[in-house]
Amino acid sequence: MHMSKRPNVLWIITDQQRAETLSINGCENASTPVLDTLAKTGVNFTSAVSGFPLCCPYRGSMLTSRYPHHCVPGHEYQLPPEQPTVASVFREYGYDTFYLGKWHLDGAKESEERAGTHYIPRERRGGFDSWLGYENNNAQYDCYLHGHRGDREVEMFRLPTYETDAMTDLMINI
Structure with missing residues (x-):
C-alpha cells in the first residue's frame, strides 16, 4: 500500500x-x-x-520494546531516563509526539505519597515533545495533570470533570 x-x-x-x-x-x-x-x-x-501481568512493567515494555526485566521490572520502579521510547523512533521519522494520561513509570511509592499528585520531572517523561500526565490515579473525579507543551512547562492542574471525559476533551482540542 x-x-x-x-x-x-x-x-x-x-x-x-x-x-x-x-x-x-x-x-x-x-x-x-x-x-x-x-x-x-x-x-x-x-x-x-500482555507480556507482564502488572501495569508498570507492561507500560515500560510497550513504550520501549524491551522486556520488563530490562526496563521496569515491577510495580513502583522507575523507567530509566536514558531509556529510549517510542517517542524517539517517531521523532526520527519526522513525527511530533504527544503523551496524555497515566504514566505509571516514575516509581512513585503509594505508601509515601499520593501518586496522583506526584511530580514527574521532564527528563523522566519518555522523551515526548509534549507530555501531560500523572503517575497514577484511582480517584477519577479528583485527577491532576502536569507536564509540558513543547518548550512550555504546564503547572499541575485539576481536571474539571470525570477523568476519562476531561482527557478526551483535552485530546480533541490539542
Whole structure:
C-alpha cells in the first residue's frame, strides 16, 4: 500500500481491558461506538497479549520494546531516563509526539505519597515533545495533570470533570 501522506497515529492504552470488552469485538453488554469507529477505520488488535501481568512493567515494555526485566521490572520502579521510547523512533521519522494520561513509570511509592499528585520531572517523561500526565490515579473525579507543551512547562492542574471525559476533551482540542 502506497501512501502519499504520513498517517496520524493515535495509540490508546487502557488498563485491564480485554479485546472482547468492545462491542465491535462481540461484547453485547458494552456500548463503545467511538472505539468501534476507531477500530473500523484503523487497527484493532484482537489477539494481543500482555507480556507482564502488572501495569508498570507492561507500560515500560510497550513504550520501549524491551522486556520488563530490562526496563521496569515491577510495580513502583522507575523507567530509566536514558531509556529510549517510542517517542524517539517517531521523532526520527519526522513525527511530533504527544503523551496524555497515566504514566505509571516514575516509581512513585503509594505508601509515601499520593501518586496522583506526584511530580514527574521532564527528563523522566519518555522523551515526548509534549507530555501531560500523572503517575497514577484511582480517584477519577479528583485527577491532576502536569507536564509540558513543547518548550512550555504546564503547572499541575485539576481536571474539571470525570477523568476519562476531561482527557478526551483535552485530546480533541490539542
